[in-house]
Amino acid sequence: MLRVAVTGGIACGKSLVGSCLGRMGFAVCEADELAHRVMLPGQPAFDAVVARFGKGIVGADGRIERKVLGRLVFGCPESLAALNAAVHPHVIAAWGKWLDELDRRALPAAAVVAPLLYESGRGAGWDAVICVASPRREQLRRLTERGLSEAEAVLRIEAQMPLDRKVGLADYVVANTGALAALEDQVTMVANAILKR
DSSP, rough: OEEEEEEEEETOOOOHHHHHHTTTTTTEEEHEEEEHHEEEEEEETTTHHHHHOOGGGGGSSSSOOHHHHHHTTTTOOOHHHHHHHHHHHHHHHHHHHHEEEEOOOOOOHEEEEEEETTTOOOOSSSSSEEEEEHHHHHEEEEEETOOOOOHHHHHHHSSSSOHHHHHHHEEEEEEEEHHHHHHHHHHHHHHHHTTOO
């Protein structure tokens, strides 16, 4: 089974690329969804995250409030590193288990959408890595449309590895400037190139 990673900057359209790959027959796993899952009450990262950041991050429903947690970690590299250390090992283990299960079922290709692929030290071992890139102004626009202030958006962009470094490390780059048809065409070309390997 071909194993592909999709990474890139925040608000660059990684999930959109994942959806395109899904329509082409790839099984797709979202690392962000895994991260949300492992931080639910009773799941592997919940206690460690609450112990590190305090009960003030837990809402009335007993779940970690991601917006509250985000305000604590973005802009503070030490806090962000502590959060990643508590969450990433569980996310990586979960996507590894998912890939192994698909491999046993002899599926042709799978893609893991992993925003922090390189930051977590997991950039090697894939048949291909696709980096999704957008102009910074587009990232800022998309993040503010999601409800962040411009200052919060900048902190989140700058908390990740610089996008040009991710572009340089990847096997393929998809440029997302906001035109869906153009993005889909690029993903189709890249996916076909990977499948022909």
